[in-house]
Amino acid sequence: MKSAIRISLALGAGLVASAGLAQTMGPVTGDVSEGAQLYYDHGCYQCHGYFGYGRQDLNNTGSPFLINEDVFRSFLRARADVAPLLPSTSMPNYPANSLTDEMVQDIYAYIRSMPSNRPETASVPTLQAILRSGERPYRP
Numbered sequence: 001m002k003s004a005i006r007i008s009l010a011l012g013a014g015l016v017a018s019a020g021l022a023q024t025m026g027p028v029t030g031d032v033s034e035g036a037q038l039y040y041d042h043g044c045y046q047c048h049g050y051f052g053y054g055r056q057d058l059n060n061t062g063s064p065f066l067i068n069e070d071v072f073r074s075f076l077r078a079r080a081d082v083a084p085l086l087p088s089t090s091m092p093n094y095p096a097n098s099l100t101d102e103m104v105q106d107i108y109a110y111i112r113s114m115p116s117n118r119p120e121t122a123s124v125p126t127l128q129a130i131l132r133s134g135e136r137p138y139r140p
Ligand code: HEC
Pocket: 039, 042, 043, 044, 045, 046, 047, 048, 056, 057, 058, 061, 063, 064, 065, 066, 075, 089, 090, 091, 092, 094, 107
């Protein structure tokens, strides 16, 4: 039973993915700055990074779940229903009583506004400082 559900979910995701290839991205109707705050308040940044690159990248990934607002909302909502059957997934669930439709639109707007590429290592001062300190000889 569980594997049948997994297979149908995979097929569903595949259909969305192949539809996504042919489609262009949907319109953005939410508010980017509200979305940035929500992205922070609801902890998305903890796994997806402040700018969409993290454990699971969100920027410029061609993810079928980001093709438009409806699919994105369904992705967040559906997880609330299917996640208990998919214990391997570690993303929290976001049902409507946690993120309203309007909040989802704002977060979607923020994700769509993210820079499309990771910054070059050389352009991140903190990372450069960490790299420099790692080059110092170890003298306890
Ligand atoms: C505890 C970590 C965690 C948090 C918090 C989290 N996510 Fe995720 N997210 C993941 C992981 C892991 C995946 C990939 C596997 C999966 O789908 O579960 C994912 C996948 C996604 C995807 C699909 C990406 C793709 O390439 O198809 C989107 C979109 C997304 N998350 C949006 C969000 C948003 C918006 C929030 C906040 C409201 C959020 N996530 C919070 C861990 C997290």
